[in-house]
Structure formats: C-alpha cells, structure tokens
Amino acid sequence: MSAASGQGLLAKGDLWAGAALAALGGFVVNEARQWEYMTAEGPGPGFFPLWYGIAMVVLSLLLIVSTLRRPRLAAGHAKTDWAGIGRALLCWAAFALSVLLLKWLGLLLSLALLTLFIAKVMYGKPLMISLATAAGNAGGFYLVFHLALGVELPVGLLGF
Amino acid sequence: MDILLSLGQGFLVALEPMNLFWCFVGVFLGTAVGVMPGLGPAATIAMLLPLTFQMPPTSALIMLAGIYYGAKYGGSTTAILLNVPGESASVVTCLDGYQMARKGRAGAALGIAAISSFVAGTVGVIGLMLLAPPLAKMALSFSSPEYFALMVLGLAMVVLLAGESMVKALLAMLVGLWIAGMGIDLFSDTSRFTFGLSELLDGVDFVIVAIGVFALGEVLGNMERRGEGTLLPVPKGLRNLLPTMAELKACRFAFLNGSVIGFLIGVLPGAGSTIASFISYGIEKAVSKHPEKFGTGVPEGVAAPEGANNSETGGALVPLLTLGIPGSGTTAILLAAFVLWGLRPGPLMIQDNPQLFWGLVASMYVGNVMLLVLNLPLIPLFAQILKLREFVLYPVIFGISVVGVYAVSNSLFDCGLLAAFGLLGYLMQRLKFPSAPLILGLVLGDAMERALRQSLMMSQGDLSILVSRPIAAGMLIVAAVLLLMPLFRRLNSWRVKAIEENG
Numbered sequence: 213m214s215a216a217s218g219q220g221l222l223a224k225g226d227l228w229a230g231a232a233l234a235a236l237g238g239f240v241v242n243e244a245r246q247w248e249y250m251t252a253e254g255p256g257p258g259f260f261p262l263w264y265g266i267a268m269v270v271l272s273l274l275l276i277v278s279t280l281r282r283p284r285l286a287a288g289h290a291k292t293d294w295a296g297i298g299r300a301l302l303c304w305a306a307f308a309l310s311v312l313l314l315k316w317l318g319l320l321l322s323l324a325l326l327t328l329f330i331a332k333v334m335y336g337k338p339l340m341i342s343l344a345t346a347a348g349n350a351g352g353f354y355l356v357f358h359l360a361l362g363v364e365l366p367v368g369l370l371g372f
Numbered sequence: 373m374d375i376l377l378s379l380g381q382g383f384l385v386a387l388e389p390m391n392l393f394w395c396f397v398g399v400f401l402g403t404a405v406g407v408m409p410g411l412g413p414a415a416t417i418a419m420l421l422p423l424t425f426q427m428p429p430t431s432a433l434i435m436l437a438g439i440y441y442g443a444k445y446g447g448s449t450t451a452i453l454l455n456v457p458g459e460s461a462s463v464v465t466c467l468d469g470y471q472m473a474r475k476g477r478a479g480a481a482l483g484i485a486a487i488s489s490f491v492a493g494t495v496g497v498i499g500l501m502l503l504a505p506p507l508a509k510m511a512l513s514f515s516s517p518e519y520f521a522l523m524v525l526g527l528a529m530v531v532l533l534a535g536e537s538m539v540k541a542l543l544a545m546l547v548g549l550w551i552a553g554m555g556i557d558l559f560s561d562t563s564r565f566t567f568g569l570s571e572l573l574d575g576v577d578f579v580i581v582a583i584g585v586f587a588l589g590e591v592l593g594n595m596e597r598r599g600e601g602t603l604l605p606v607p608k609g610l611r612n613l614l615p616t617m618a619e620l621k622a623c624r625f626a627f628l629n630g631s632v633i634g635f636l637i638g639v640l641p642g643a644g645s646t647i648a649s650f651i652s653y654g655i656e657k658a659v660s661k662h663p664e665k666f667g668t669g670v671p672e673g674v675a676a677p678e679g680a681n682n683s684e685t686g687g688a689l690v691p692l693l694t695l696g697i698p699g700s701g702t703t704a705i706l707l708a709a710f711v712l713w714g715l716r717p718g719p720l721m722i723q724d725n726p727q728l729f730w731g732l733v734a735s736m737y738v739g740n741v742m743l744l745v746l747n748l749p750l751i752p753l754f755a756q757i758l759k760l761r762e763f764v765l766y767p768v769i770f771g772i773s774v775v776g777v778y779a780v781s782n783s784l785f786d787c788g789l790l791a792a793f794g795l796l797g798y799l800m801q802r803l804k805f806p807s808a809p810l811i812l813g814l815v816l817g818d819a820m821e822r823a824l825r826q827s828l829m830m831s832q833g834d835l836s837i838l839v840s841r842p843i844a845a846g847m848l849i850v851a852a853v854l855l856l857m858p859l860f861r862r863l864n865s866w867r868v869k870a871i872e873e874n875g
Contacts, residue, residue: 225803233543240550240565247562254829257557257564260821261550268546275539296596300798303595307588307770308791314784319774327767334595335763342763349767357775363423366778366787 223279230276237268303334318368324350375501382730385430386738391731394431398438399739403747405439406446407757408765413443414702414811415590418582419772421709422779429713430728434735436709440702441493441685441736444645445743448485448678449754452478461645461681464653468666468673475669480615482751484671485678487615488627490744492679495631496638496686497736500693503639504722504729508694511719516830517838520823521847523816526697527809528851529640533647534806538858541809544800548813549820551576558822571785578708579780581814583773584790585807586701589797591766614748615671623675626656630679637680638687644700644808645684649677686736693717693729696819701808704815 240261248256310326317325324346331342354372357363385391405416417436424432447462452469465485472481514522527545534541554565555575566572615623630652637648656676657666666673691697696718698704710717715725722729747754777790800807831837839845 222803229799229803229805233547236547236550243565247557247564248560250833251560253559254833255825257560257562259828260824261553261564264546264549268543268550271539271543271546275537275543278539293596297802300592300596303766304588304592304791304795304798307794308788310770311774311784311787311791314774314787319771319778323767323771323774326770327763330767331763335761337763345764345767349764349771352768353771353775361423363775363779364782365775366784 223282226279227276230272230279234269234272234276237265237270237272240265240268299334303330306330314366314368316368318370318372319365320350320354320372321368321370322366323353375505378726378730379501379734381726382732382734383737385727385731386434386734390428391431391434391735392738394427394435395438395735395739396742398435399442399445399743399746401435402439402442402444403446403743403750403754404757406443407449407754408446408760412586412590412702413440414582414700414705415587415769416443417702417705417709418579419587419769419776421582421705421712422579422776424709425712425779429715430731432713433706433709433728433732434739436706437689437732437736438739440706441682441739442743444493444682444685445486445489445747446754447681448489448674449482449751452481452485452674453755461649461677461684463646464649464677465674465681467653468668468670471667471669472671472674477669480619480671481669481674483615483748484619484623484674486744486747486751487620488623488630488675488679489682489747490740491627492631492634492681492683493685493740493743494737496635496683497733497740498686499635499683500686500689500736501733503690504694507690508719508722511695514719514843515841516823516826517841517844518847520820520827521838521844521851522695522697523820523823525847525851525854526691526699527812527816527820528854530699530812531809532854532857533644534809536804538855540803540805544805544807545809545813548810548815549817551581551810552814552817553821558818559825569785571783576789577777577780577786578705578814580777580786580789581793582701582705582708582811583776584793585797585800585810587769587773588790588794589801589807591769592794592798593801594762595766619671623671625659626652626672626675627679629655629659630676630681631683634680634683635687638684638699639690640687640699644688645681648680648684652676652680693721693732694719696721698812698815701811704808704811707815 244258244261244265247258247261249258249262250256306326306329310322313322313325327349328342328346331337331345332339337345353365358365386395401416401420402413405413416439420439421436424435427435444461448465448469451462451465452473455466455470469481469485472478531538531541531545534544550565552575554572556563556573563573630649633652633655634645634648637651638645653666653673653676656672657663660666660670660672662670688699688703691699692703692707694717696707696716698707707717715721715728773790773794774787777786778784780786797807799805800810827837828835837844838848
C-alpha cells in the first residue's frame with residue numbers, strides 16, 4: 213500500500229468522521245429545537261445547543277467538502293499499518309470486554325484476564341510469564357488500592 | 373512587600389512535612405511518567421485525580437502540580453537517550469540531545485537539561501508570583517460578558533494552535549461542548565442529551581472523558597506502533613552527569629532565552645510547551661555564532677528548549693489561577709481538580725484562598741529544587757523505567773483507569789463510558805483530531821453557557837451586550853481575527869495563484 217493509500221485512509225476517515233459529526237450536529241439541532249429557545253428571563257435550554265449544533269453541521273460539511281477537494285497524492289512509500297490498527301482495536305475490544313465482565317468477575321479477575329490476554333496474545337509471551345504477570349498485576353492492585361489506599365474496587369459474584 | 377510576605381506564608385504551608393511528602397511524590401511520579409514515552413502528565417493527573425479526593429486540597433494540588441512540572445524534567449531523558457521524546461515538548465531536545473549522547477556526552481546533555489529545567493522552572497514560578505496578583509485584580513472588574521468573551525478567546529487560541537486542521541480542532545471543541553451539555557440544564561429542569569438514561573442526568577463526569585481520551589487513547593495508539601528504540605548507555609556517577617564549564621558558558625543565553633520565552637508563551641492559552649520549545653530553539657539558533665552546528669549536538673540546543681518547556685508551566689498557571697481559564701489539556705484537568713474540591717480558580721482565588729495559592733507557588737520552588745537534587749543522581753534509575761515492558765505497563769494503566777473512574781461514582785456504567793471514550797481518543801488520534809480542544813470545550817462548556825445566558829439575561833436577550841462593553845468586544849474581535857486568519861491566508865494564496873496564472 214502506498215502513501216497515496218495511507219493518505220487515502222485518512223481522507224476516507226475524514227469523510228466518515230465528517231458524516232458522523234454532521235449527523236451528530238443534526239441530532240443536536242433537532243433536540244435543541246424541542247427545548248425553549250428564549251424564555252421571559254432570557255435564553256432557554258435550547259439556545260446554546262442550537263447554535264453549536266448548527267456550527268457542528270456547517271463545519272462537518274466543510275470537512276467533507278475540503279476532503280473531497282484535496283488533491284490525491286502520487287504513489288509513495290508509506291503504508292497504512294492495518295496490522296497495527298487491528299492490534300489497537302483488538303486491545304480495545306479486550307478492554308471493553310473486561311469492563312463488561314466487571315459486574316460478574318470483579319476488577320481483580322477481569323484485570324488478570326485482560327493482562328493475560330495482552331501478555332500472551334498481543335505480545336506473544338510464554339504462558340508462565342503471562343500467568344505470573346496477570347497474577348502479579350491483580351495482586352498488586354489488591355495490595356495498593358484495596359489494602360493500602362482503601363479504595364473501593366468493583367467486586368464480582370465471588371465477592372472480590 | 374506584600375508578595376514577599378504572602379510568599380513567606382506560602383513557604384510555611386509548602387514546608388509542612390505532609391506537603392513536602394506529597395510534593396516529593398508528585399515530582400517523582402511526574403519524572404517517571406515523563407520518562408515513559410506515550411504517557412503524559414495529562415493522562416497521569418487524570419488517572420490519579422480521583423484517588424486524591426480524600427487528601428486535603430492543598431496537598432493534593434501540590435502533588436498534581438508536581439506531576440505536571442516533574443513530567444517536563446523526565447521528558448528529556450528519553451529524548452536524549454533513546455531519540456524518542458517522552459512528550460511532544462521534548463521533540464526539539466532530540467535534535468541535539470541525542471547527538472550529544474551519541475558523541476559520548478549523554479551525561480552532560482542530561483545534566484544541562486536538568487540545570488536548564490531548574491533555572492527556567494524557577495523563573496517561571498517567579499513570573500507566576502509577580503504576574504498573577506495584578507492580573508487577578510484587573511479581572512475583578514469582569515462580569516458575565518467579559519467572561520464569555522475571555523472563554524471564547526481562550527478556546528479560539530487553543531483551536532488555532534491545536535493541530536494541522538482548524539476545522540477538526542473546532543469540531544473537537546464542539547463535541548466537548550456537547551458532552552458538557554449532557555444532563556440537567558443549568559437554569560431549568562430540562563434534561564438534555566440523556567437518551568433516557570438516568571445515569572446521564574448528572575452529566576458525564578470530566579474524569580471519565582479525560583482518562584478515556586488521554587490515557588486509553590494514548591495506550592491504544594502505542595499498541596499500534598510497537599516500536600523499540602536503542603537505549604544509549606547512561607553514564608554512572610554524578611561527576612559524569614555534570615557539564616563542563618565551557619558547556620555551561622555556552623548555555624548562558626539559552627538558559628535566559630528558554631526561561632523568558634517559555635513563560636511568555638505559557639501565559640497564552642493554547643500555545644503550550646511544544647511551541648515554546650520550538651521557538652526558543654529557533655531563537656537560540658538564530659542568534660548563535662555557529663548556527664550550522666545546531667542538530668549536531670550543541671549544548672545550547674538542549675538548554676533552550678528544555679528551559680522553555682519547564683518555564684511554560686509557571687506561565688500556564690497564570691490564566692488558570694487568575695482567570696479560571698485553562699490553556700491546555702493538562703491545565704484543564706487541573707481546573708477540574710479545583711472544581712471537584714469546591715474551589716473556583718479566578719480573580720478571587722488569591723484573595724479567598726491565599727494559603728492554597730501561595731502554598732502552591734512556594735511548593736513549586738521547593739519542587740524545582742527537589743527535582744534538581746533528585747534528578748542528577750537518579751537519572752540512571754529513571755532510565756531503567758525505559759526497560760519496563762509494555763505488556764506489564766499497559767494492563768496497569770488500564771487497571772488504574774478503571775479504578776480512577778470507579779472511585780468517582782462507584783458506577784459500572786461510567787466504566788463502560790470510559791471504554792467508549794478510550795475508543796474515541798484512539799480514533800481522534802488516528803484521524804488527527806486534536807484532543808486538547810475537546811477537553812477544553814468540555815471543561816469550559818458549562819461556564820461558557822452560563823456566562824452567555826447570564827449576559828443575555830442582563831440585556832433582555834440583546835446580543836449587542838457582548839460588543840458594547842470594550843473589554844468583551846476587544847477580546848471577541850481578537851478571537852474572530854484568530855479564527856479567520858487562516859481563511860485570509862488561504863484567500864491570499866488563491867489570489868497570488870490567480871495572479872500568477874493570469875500573468
């Protein structure tokens with residue numbers, strides 16, 4: 213993949229971001245119109261959101277137009293690091309899953325599983341090292357936050 | 373005289389054993405995170421903020437400020453030893469610092485960075501001490517229209533300097549305003565943008581967004597770039613870390629240049645330490661008798677940007693403490709910290725909370741001395757942090773982020789929001805949307821809406837109140853010029869192109 217495609221990815225991303233933000237702006241304007249714009253005392257709850265919603269729509273459209281007008285680069289050297297993006301998103305998905313599991317597993321177990329996943333799957337560390345890191349991380353959090361600092365941690369069905 | 377008396381009282385506060393301890397913890401942690409590439413002071417302060425709720429506000433602020441300026445000391449270590457800036461403001465330090473290290477002068481480069489940071493950090497605090505009280509006195513005459521205009525001006529400067537695309541910076545700021553608007557309306561009982569979720573009635577806590585966008589966004593970004601640099605050997609022994617007299621002599625002007633430029637740029641919202649370090653490096657090179665040697669490992673090339681980077685902290689605290697206007701992501705988080713403790717930075721801050729203000733100022737003198745004393749002998753230790761493996765570090769950051777958010781509200785819903793904002797932070801980084809305007813929009817959103825609506829209540833809905841008062845009008849005009857400047861530049865380039873094509 214070339215620099216053009218790397219730039220292309222950014223351009224495509226800008227188009228998607230522009231579209232999403234235009235939709236958000238439209239939503240903000242639509243919501244704001246349902247609230248009072250001006251009351252007897254002065255501006256109502258719809259006043260401020262209406263204006264920044266409009267600004268959001270205008271600027272998003274500007275982003276889309278300027279992206280479409282941007283000249284395409286000639287083929288170059290830089291590549292889009294899809295593997296890197298995949299790693300980042302996989303890591304985020306693992307984190308999001310560990311947050312979902314907090315309710316049932318509690319922080320210590322969820323964090324241990326997340327650490328195990330990152331060490332073993334994402335960094336390819338041997339199983340024993342990964343397990344030791346996971347146990348050490350969970351134990352460290354228990355010692356530092358729960359015992360030493362007295363911070364309340366999310367607990368799961370097992371009571372920790 | 374008043375200032376000296378107040379400063380004396382500040383030292384009494386800062387030198388209390390407990391405050392000394394927290395100052396030490398702050399500068400130590402700050403240096404450690406400054407050393408770690410990819411984890412900045414904003415993320416660290418955001419993560420640790422909820423854990424400081426049980427501390428007395430003065431101690432907590434002394435510690436958080438210590439992280440802020442301590443990180444700047446630490447940032448130079450990776451720049452010099454690894455050619456990887458620990459934070460964006462240390463990018464320029466790589467140019468000459470790494471070259472000095474390659475020539476076997478790593479110790480001297482680290483020493484110059486520490487000395488310059490100390491000198492400039494102290495100058496920055498002196499500037500803060502001298503400038504803050506008169507500015508606060510002036511701001512006492514401000515009413516809602518002036519405050520609204522001031523916030524618009526601050527946001528305009530941040531947007532102008534935030535990144536390559538001003539449109540993206542503006543959009544990020546508007547998203548920040550939108551998030552700030554979630555929850556029950558300030559003046560009525562209307563719930564706004566809550567999507568029917570009772571968890572959103574109180575709005576989205578600032579800490580969740582800050583940790584998500586800064587800490588998680590940074591970690592996910594680092595996860596993508598899995599690169600390892602080559603760590604140059606760190607000289608052992610204090611003597612090897614001290615620069616020679618000739619090197620110190622060569623840095624005389626650089627110390628002064630970095631200190632003054634850094635402070636002045638710090639006072640301006642949005643400019644930040646990265647710009648300060650670039651400008652001071654540029655000035656140093658411009659006035660140098662041997663500009664051609666810059667980039668090959670000259671000590672001035674380390675002293676000037678490192679000084680500017682550190683002096684900027686004192687400058688950045690001026691608008692925060694006297695006007696309540698943060699100029700960067702980190703100071704925005706500090707503002708949120710003040711608000712969480714029920715304090716309101718602004719013109720009355722020095723008058724109402726002299727112990728806190730002067731205690732903080734005095735602690736920064738103490739902290740700078742601590743950093744100098746600590747950093748020179750401990751540089752080899754801090755360099756070991758660079759050997760800490762990512763697969764150990766990143767889960768710890770994820771864990772602290774969850775603990776930090778959970779500590780605020782004991783809500784798993786907020787932990788879910790954290791994950792969502794982490795993804796937003798990563799996508800913003802990936803698509804080159806700057807995060808500082810989003811955070812500033814979020815922090816200032818409520819205050820800005822309140823000031824605007826109060827202004828219009830004062831004038832019975834007449835918008836001319838914003839332009840009929842000279843100070844407010846002046847600030848709004850400057851903000852408009854700042855935002856329109858790139859447009860004028862573009863129009864001019866089209867004009868020139870058209871003339872060339874026709875001619």
